[in-house]
Amino acid sequence: MKPELDQANRPAPDAPHGHGETDSTVPNVVAAHRSQLLGDMPPETRPLAAALRRALEAQTVTQGLLETRTRQQQTLVRLGLEALASRDLEWTLGLLVREAGATLDAAFCSVLELAADRTSWHLRANFGWPANLSGAGAQCALSDAQADYTLAASTVVCPDLSTETRFAVPALVLEGGARSGLSVVLQGKKQPWGVLGVHTKTPRLFTADDTVFLQAVTNLMALAIERERAETALRHRNRQQAAVAQLGRRALAGPHMEEFFASTVQDVAETLEVEFCKILQRDPDDRTLLLRSGVGWHPGLVGMA
8 A cells, every 4th residue: 555655645747846836925036037937927926026127127227337437437547547657648638538438438529628719619639520620610510519508517418419409519410420418628727628528329318427437537638738738838937047048148258249139039039939029229319219130020120210
């Protein structure tokens, strides 16, 4: 009789494994997920499975954001070191524009300098846009309205350029394939220096991390610009001091006065990088001035009142 009992208690060959009968109301998470995949999930387990799916999706999004933020921070550290090591401003701006565009997965990136008269723009570095764009009019072809708007708003996010109503989007931007954009002000030491902007070819809502990253890139640009200005000012000061010392030695050497005046105006013009320089002498009548020596003036004017 024992063999018969064993045979009776043995499960049927065709019975599915892992689906033992139970009245428990606490579902097994793994079993619920498997049932969902097989399409035969019990109704009472569906709310928990939906909650689990939402949690997994949220975790995936969070993990992606963390990875993106880490990549952006690593890029900033590397760019900071490279920018500090460089003494070529144009090369530095080009590097930062290329890396900013690549890090944000943007097809286009540009940095635009506001002219001294504060009414026009100059394309200083370009990534993705046509290579023939250059000069003060380049920004008018790209998006001068967006740059002007960015100066007032500090940061501008454009999820869909085709429906943008805050400013006019030039046809060249849309024809180039740009669909979304992000632009931030590049702040100088005393006033805005320009605008840094990126554009993508697919619709995109830029995140707060993207904005912070682009602003950090403009900070690196501002440091490079201020350093270049300081070094340029120092070079000019050194040249001026050297020129003054040279003029002093010539004056002590006692050359002919006309030769001394001629060499003086020449050196001053070159040192100050100007086209015109002159020495005027007051006549004895105290009413007229004599052009004693000069650079850049028409021939024959020297020696005339």
